[in-house]
Amino acid sequence: MFDVQKVRAQFPILSQTVNGKPLVYFDNGATAQKPQVVIDAVSRYYSEINANIHRGVHTLSQLATDAYEESRNTIQKHLNAKYNHEIIFTSGTTQGINLVANGFAAIVKAGDEVMVSGLEHHSNIVPWQFLCERTGAKLVVIPMNDQGELILSEFDNLLSDKTKIVAVNHISNALGTVNPIKYIIDKAHGVGAAVLIDGAQATPHLRPDVQELDCDFYVFSGHKVCGPTGTGILYGKESWLNQLPPYMGGGEMISEVTFEKTTYAELPHKFEAGTPNIAGGIVLGTAIDYMNGIGFDNIAKHEQELLEYGTKRLLEIEGLKIYGTSENKASVISFNIEGIHPYDIGTIIDKLGIAVRTGHHCAQPIMNYFNIPGTIRASFAFYNTKEEIDTFVEAVKKAQMMLS
Structure with missing residues (x-):
């Protein structure tokens, strides 16, 4: 059975704090963290x-x-x-x-x-x-x-x-x-x-x-x-x-x-x-x-649950738009909040211990298609949890309130 807590224990970096808060690492699209065996x-x-x-x-x-x-x-x-x-x-x-x-x-x-x-x-x-x-x-x-x-x-x-x-x-x-x-x-x-x-x-x-x-x-x-x-x-x-x-x-x-x-x-x-x-x-x-x-079937199942849960929670936020709504999709959510630059959201939630990527993600033609400067990208891995998504969503809400 896949036990995400046992998996997380194999990654030393996930137990640290950032800016006094437990690290929530949602920048897996940029690079994955390393287990102790590696x-x-x-x-x-x-x-x-x-x-x-x-x-x-x-x-x-x-x-x-x-x-x-x-x-x-x-x-x-x-x-x-x-x-x-x-x-x-x-x-x-x-x-x-x-x-x-x-x-x-x-x-x-x-x-x-x-x-x-x-x-x-x-x-x-x-x-x-x-x-x-x-x-x-x-x-x-x-x-x-x-x-x-x-x-x-x-x-x-x-x-x-x-x-x-x-x-x-x-x-x-x-x-x-x-x-x-x-x-x-x-x-x-x-x-x-x-x-x-x-x-x-x-x-x-x-x-x-x-x-x-x-x-x-x-x-x-x-x-x-x-x-x-x-x-x-x-x-x-x-x-x-x-x-x-x-x-x-x-x-x-x-x-x-x-x-x-x-x-x-x-x-x-x-x-x-x-x-x-x-x-x-x-x-x-x-x-x-x-x-x-770990098993790629286990990885796919867990990450799909994170994608569905994260999508649902983020869409609770007023003014939030998700880019990339393909029916067949990996555990990546790119979004913006109306009237707020993605960089500003990313900077504030970093102070709350949350790592996401903001910008054009080395994919400027995509951003040009949507006529936006970039997005906030949360990319989930098999060692992430729904509880981390809850923390992330609350941090985004706080950033929105501060920047509105």
Whole structure:
């Protein structure tokens, strides 16, 4: 049975106070907190096996290499990738997207089209703009509606044999919308386009099956799944990864180097130049094991209850408007209160120990669509409680009274 209090006891930071008040952490969309098992794993690596990997014959190097590659195997199984060399360690979602976009410069040409959606984080817009500027390709945008959902009929109309890659998020960081990515993937493949899924906001809430989805690339960040910052994963189908050129040059990614010519290593090392974040990569595997130990069915059920309860409680507040009302939605509530800037609400409730995100959430096109400067975003995790939501709602009411 899922016991949220037992889960909370595993997160040291949740027991502290902020400004003299018990911490209520509702900024999980930005980063998740870390359980003690993850914190201990970082310490254990540096205390017991700190060494560089893949290059040493000594015992510590071999231990570190084994632990790093076992983490790769853990993530392969978690995503249900066909091969472990389809799992590329990165510094996060942003690097994964940039790696693919950079590689597609060798594939895309002037007159081709690159498609993103109106729901994207800047990290899934800007790299594709770079690609288009570099190649002369055109950036095409799938529009959204007032509920924060993609208009699939427009997507269908925009697809053509000019479309070379479609890049969409699995879940919107700003609105919580869960996109119909299987539909998007199948339709895009129908015109011969590749598909990259930004899973940064999805992986904390669900377990993606990349073979079932049949996506060509799937990227996510370790810090959002209770792992260390500076870690991430790019999954890519073997056939696509073999087509793409390396993103960075240096040690580890080579087969042979002479001043006349360099040949590249096989997957996955072709895309893993230099000394990686070894501790982070190893501990990302620990975090994935921890999340699977909690159980994604348990996570989904608890977070859905929080979403429904939080939505109901917030709508009790006069003048409050929620942005993002998709029927299929993750545990994110973005809202504003009439006549009050979101930053002002966030500043006041911080004094009451409550952490939320305010602003455009690196999704300015969404804010422009709604003609607002930003929102207050409360993003819930499996270690949050309804009691914390009650505290949060009362704090928002207090801030509204002070600012009205």
